[in-house]
Amino acid sequence: MGSLLTTVRELDRREWRAKSWRSRGGKTIGGASFNKCSLHGLLMNLLYVGKVRHKEAVFPGEHEAIIPEVLFQRVQKRLRENARTGATEGRNRHGALLRRLLYCKACGRLMLHTFTTRGNTRYRYYTCTNAVKRGRRVCPTASLPAAEIERAVVEQIRGIGDDPELLNETLRQARAQSEAAIERLASERQLVADGAKRCHGELRRLAEKGGAVPARVRLPLAENRGWHLVFYPCCLR
Ligand SMILES: [Zn+2]
Numbered sequence: 001m002g003s004l005l006t007t008v009r010e011l012d013r014r015e016w017r018a019k020s021w022r023s024r025g026g027k028t029i030g031g032a033s034f035n036k037c038s039l040h041g042l043l044m045n046l047l048y049v050g051k052v053r054h055k056e057a058v059f060p061g062e063h064e065a066i067i068p069e070v071l072f073q074r075v076q077k078r079l080r081e082n083a084r085t086g087a088t089e090g091r092n093r094h095g096a097l098l099r100r101l102l103y104c105k106a107c108g109r110l111m112l113h114t115f116t117t118r119g120n121t122r123y124r125y126y127t128c129t130n131a132v133k134r135g136r137r138v139c140p141t142a143s144l145p146a147a148e149i150e151r152a153v154v155e156q157i158r159g160i161g162d163d164p165e166l167l168n169e170t171l172r173q174a175r176a177q178s179e180a181a182i183e184r185l186a187s188e189r190q191l192v193a194d195g196a197k198r199c200h201g202e203l204r205r206l207a208e209k210g211g212a213v214p215a216r217v218r219l220p221l222a223e224n225r226g227w228h229l230v231f232y233p234c235c236l237r
Contacts, residue, residue: 003082004036011039043075054227057188062230094124097150104128104141113146195221195229 001007011034018038020031032038046053049072050065096113104111111126124146131139160166198219206214219229 002078004039008034008036008039040079043079048072054225059227060230096124096126096146098126098146098153102126102144102149104130104139106140107138111141111144114143115146191221191227195219199229199231 001010017031017033020028023029034042046058047061047063048065048067049069050061050063052059052061094113094115098111099113100110102111103109107128107130109129112129112132113124114127114132115122115124117123125143126146126149127143128139128141131141131143160170198221199217202217202219206217215232217231219231221227221229
């Protein structure tokens, strides 16, 4: 269909619903109609192409793909394009500079860009997600006038260049973030190197032993993270 919304409408027309099942108590669970959010989640789900995601990394799963990779990638490409060209709701129509960047201090939730119109004038605000979704009473943070907070932030950023202390602190934080990332990547690299070594060892052992080669060998790798290596010796012949 080309976009999430038209697809949701088509799913509705066909009366296709999310999966449903019966609980032990005999209650029916699930079976909701799709919305843009649940459809998006479904379309992005790597499980359907036989893969597994762990945090940022993707691994081949042990289950079979039920969606061809080519089709899946075409859908990902379309979703990315829609996000970029604003074909979907993802676009930033009102030029909100701090969209998805501002958080409510009290709730820790994102501040949404909202506006009201009085006469011919549009007033833009950033309002806590909590307040938008559950009412003003649940959040102590007032709506922030968008133009004012945007100006303040821009001035702060401009000020970085002039304020040696702020510049240093910014650099320090950026460096700390890079160093943390390097450390994380190094430990991941070590993990993978260890895994590869173990695979080689296991292969050598199998080769020396002769006889039947198992179809699948499973080696624990970083068990605390729930990772393991699965390899298929038959593919290495
Ligand atoms: Zn809040």
